[in-house]
Amino acid sequence: MAASKRVEEGARELSPLASLAARSAASYEPMPNGHEQVDLGLPPGELLDIHRRMLLLRRLEERIGQLYAMGEIGGFCHLYIGQEAVAVGMERATRSDDPVITAYRCHAHMVVRGVAPELVIGELLGKAEGVSGGKGGSMHMFDPARNFYGGHGIVGAQVPLGTGIAFALKYRKTDRVCVTYFGDGAISQGQVAEAFNMAALWKLPIVYVVENNQYGMGTAVDRASAVSALHKRGESFGIPGQEVDGMDPVAVERAGLTALKHARSGRGPVLLEMKTYRYRGHSMSDPALYRTREEVQKVRDERDPISRVAELLVSAGVVDADQLKAVDREIRATVMEAVAAAQAMPDADPAELMTDIYSGGS
Amino acid sequence: MREAIRDAMAEEMRRDESVFLMGEEVAEYEGAYKVSQGLLQEFGPERVVDTPITEAGFAGVGVGAAMMGLRPIVEFMTWNFAMQAIDQIVNSAAKTRYMSGGRLGLPVVFRGPNGAASQVAAQHSQDYGAWYAHVPGLKVVAPFDAADAKGLLTAAIRDPDPVVFLEHELLYGDTGQVPDGEHVAELGRARVVRPGRDVTLVSWSRGVSAVLAAAETLAGQDIEAEVIDLRTLRPLDRATVLGSVQRTHRIVCVEEGWPSCGIGAEVIATVSAEAFDALDAPPRRVSGAEVPMPYAAHLEALALPDVETVVRVAREVCYVDV
Ligand SMILES: Cc1ncc(C[n+]2csc(CCOP(=O)(O)OP(=O)(O)O)c2C)c(N)n1
Ligand SMILES: [Mg+2]
Numbered sequence: 086m087a088a089s090k091r092v093e094e095g096a097r098e099l100s101p102l103a104s105l106a107a108r109s110a111a112s113y114e115p116m117p118n119g120h121e122q123v124d125l126g127l128p129p130g131e132l133l134d135i136h137r138r139m140l141l142l143r144r145l146e147e148r149i150g151q152l153y154a155m156g157e158i159g160g161f162c163h164l165y166i167g168q169e170a171v172a173v174g175m176e177r178a179t180r181s182d183d184p185v186i187t188a189y190r191c192h193a194h195m196v197v198r199g200v201a202p203e204l205v206i207g208e209l210l211g212k213a214e215g216v217s218g219g220k221g222g223s224m225h226m227f228d229p230a231r232n233f234y235g236g237h238g239i240v241g242a243q244v245p246l247g248t249g250i251a252f253a254l255k256y257r258k259t260d261r262v263c264v265t266y267f268g269d270g271a272i273s274q275g276q277v278a279e280a281f282n283m284a285a286l287w288k289l290p291i292v293y294v295v296e297n298n299q300y301g302m303g304t305a306v307d308r309a310s311a312v313s314a315l316h317k318r319g320e321s322f323g324i325p326g327q328e329v330d331g332m333d334p335v336a337v338e339r340a341g342l343t344a345l346k347h348a349r350s351g352r353g354p355v356l357l358e359m360k361t362y363r364y365r366g367h368s369m370s371d372p373a374l375y376r377t378r379e380e381v382q383k384v385r386d387e388r389d390p391i392s393r394v395a396e397l398l399v400s401a402g403v404v405d406a407d408q409l410k411a412v413d414r415e416i417r418a419t420v421m422e423a424v425a426a427a428q429a430m431p432d433a434d435p436a437e438l439m440t441d442i443y444s445g446g447s
Numbered sequence: 448m449r450e451a452i453r454d455a456m457a458e459e460m461r462r463d464e465s466v467f468l469m470g471e472e473v474a475e476y477e478g479a480y481k482v483s484q485g486l487l488q489e490f491g492p493e494r495v496v497d498t499p500i501t502e503a504g505f506a507g508v509g510v511g512a513a514m515m516g517l518r519p520i521v522e523f524m525t526w527n528f529a530m531q532a533i534d535q536i537v538n539s540a541a542k543t544r545y546m547s548g549g550r551l552g553l554p555v556v557f558r559g560p561n562g563a564a565s566q567v568a569a570q571h572s573q574d575y576g577a578w579y580a581h582v583p584g585l586k587v588v589a590p591f592d593a594a595d596a597k598g599l600l601t602a603a604i605r606d607p608d609p610v611v612f613l614e615h616e617l618l619y620g621d622t623g624q625v626p627d628g629e630h631v632a633e634l635g636r637a638r639v640v641r642p643g644r645d646v647t648l649v650s651w652s653r654g655v656s657a658v659l660a661a662a663e664t665l666a667g668q669d670i671e672a673e674v675i676d677l678r679t680l681r682p683l684d685r686a687t688v689l690g691s692v693q694r695t696h697r698i699v700c701v702e703e704g705w706p707s708c709g710i711g712a713e714v715i716a717t718v719s720a721e722a723f724d725a726l727d728a729p730p731r732r733v734s735g736a737e738v739p740m741p742y743a744a745h746l747e748a749l750a751l752p753d754v755e756t757v758v759r760v761a762r763e764v765c766y767v768d769v
Contacts, residue, residue, distance in 0.1 A: 159565060159744055160564075208742075211742060211743030211744060212743075217742075219741065219742060219743035219746065220569075220739075220742055220746065221569075222566065222567075222742025223742075224567075224568060224570070224571075225568055225742070238527075238568070238571055239527070239528065239530075240528070270499070270500045271500060273499035273500055275503050275504055276531075301499075301500055302472055302476070302479070303472050303475065303476035304471075304475075304476075304497060308497065375475065432745060433743045433745070435745065437746065438736060438738060438750060439738060442737075442738055442739075
């Protein structure tokens with residue numbers, strides 16, 4: 086396919102991050118749970134940054150899960166645990182002025198964009214200073230100042246929205262690119278195909294990222310999609326697609342850089358399929374009986390993005406296990422402080438019920 | 448309640464092999480709200496069909512299958528997601544009998560939970576009763592108790608026309624007596640669930656529980672409220688409502704959804720036009736606040752009709768506090 090080839094060439098041209106990524110970029114192959122290879126492919130400082138950012142997301146989501154279990158958070162709450170490499174790798178590849186949009190599994194995408202964790206937690210607690218003033222909750226968070234456009238609850242709906250954002254970026258003749266996330270379940274929504282066609286037709290600056298965590302709620306991807314290679318879903322529109330090991334943050338970053346370069350250069354959309362996995366149920370109310378504990382454990386043992394990076398750092402002698410523990414302690418403390426700060430926020434004022442419906446305030 | 452819905456589907460599937468169920472997570476997961484428990488096991492994957500997340504597509508597939516004489520039950524995980532499919536429900540399902548000059552009918556049921564759940568916020572908490580009740584060619588049902596859920600769903604499946612069947616997530620766990628054996632209720636009939644002489648309180652679906660509680664409180668204050676459960680929103684049983692107002696001379700309509708152009712507006716327009724002389728007080732509505740549903744629990748509570756407000760408004764139309 087000519088279109089895919091162009092991206093591959095882009096990758097070679099760019100080739101910013103060598104070995105670790107090369108191992109898992111083009112064809113998906115889980116990295117073995119060993120560390121025979123110590124070439125980091127990135128300066129150690131960068132890998133430490135990746136590790137730290139992923140660990141923050143993990144600890145934050147774990148704490149949110151606990152708050153939910155304690156009844157402090159209500160409604161639907163979808164955790165990102167297991168998928169951290171995607172958000173972190175892609176965030177490192179994007180520019181801060183590149184708009185991002187996603188579905189309801191959005192806490193992590195907010196935080197990697199630089200939104201303070203206490204604002205996210207405050208929202209989950211229904212607080213006045215929560216990022217949506219307590220009106221949106223877990224699924225509906227926005228921060229246009231940080232180029233984050235939500236936080237959407239209707240499966241697939243954010244895909245045309247992201248495409249519209251890309252339309253505006255092109256219309257205004259910017260060199261910004263919209264990154265639009267959605268799930269393996271969402272990709273079957275009709276409006277996703279409609280959006281793909283328009284984006285390709287008009288060569289819009291957009292990178293579609295399908296976070297293929299193998300399940301849409303309780304439905305495994307091969308029970309929902311006639312072809313399970315989701316990166317091929319754009320082929321009939323001429324959208325180049327690439328499968329990426331979404332449990333490898335360096336592979337994600339590398340693929341992201343290549344795709345963003347392609348889209349930024351006016352050559353139109355790219356579809357990246359991140360092969361990833363969610364460790365928890367679909368939402369807090371899903372007991373996840375459609376898969377075995379062993380299946381989850383195997384991914385945790387063999388592909389966990391945080392452990393993989395930690396092992397690399399240790400085996401390369403960048404840090405030792407004690408230093409990693411200290412980082413973890415520090416991050417846990419950060420999360421605890423964020424929770425305390427959020428809990429201290431005032432509840433949303435009842436008078437706010439009738440505001441924000443129209444631009445005049447109410 | 449969920450068993451009553453499941454039993455109605457299972458009994459009709461046993462009775463009529465053209466009945467089948469399709470929707471997201473209906474088969475292997477047995478329903479996102481566990482309504483279709485045991486159905487895959489009993490009827491197999493040909494008749495209990497898991498779909499991809501593609502509401503517009505599978506609603507259309509359901510309508511097409513009905514064109515060929517099958518009797519699809521199309522489950523929406525919630526009615527919020529049916530907005531993806533509303534074109535097929537309104538433009539295809541509702542209008543085909545008319546457009547074909549009566550040559551092609553569509554015996555399809557669209558069902559699933561409607562209305563607010565608990566803190567699931569704006570995109571997952573909306574009452575679509577008024578939306579669908581607006582459409583000629585659709586029948587719209589919204590049961591309150593388990594017996595009605597079974598009887599009305601059975602009737603809906605047997606009905607030759609498209610039926611929108613609005614369940615309520617917060618009622619799924621309710622228990623209630625369901626008559627043994629075959630139980631078919633009549634579509635288009637409201638029911639007086641509590642007789643009274645002082646004021647008519649009208650609601651449907653979960654609203655009936657608030658209204659019954661209000662009636663209980665009012666009874667302690669010497670006001671005998673008559674409670675009407677509409678059960679079907681289209682066709683609307685205007686006669687039952689008008690008959691009640693002739694006796695009580697006062698009416699309060701309680702709905703979870705937004706008031707503008709709502710079911711309450713329709714009920715009150717009917718009463719104003721056809722029982723104007725019987726009225727001793729302006730007809731009133733108690734409804735959801737006109738805002739997208741907020742997430743925070745305390746804001747959400749303010750956005751929904753509650754028992755206290757129903758009691759207060761009922762007392763106002765009875766002029767007891769003036
Ligand atoms: C239009 C619509 N249909 C159904 C749902 C219910 N629902 C919420 S999430 C979900 C599964 C989506 O799976 P996927 O796209 O793979 O994303 P993931 O949850 O795995 O991140 C479903 C069916 C919804 N929110 N919107
Ligand atoms: Mg998924």
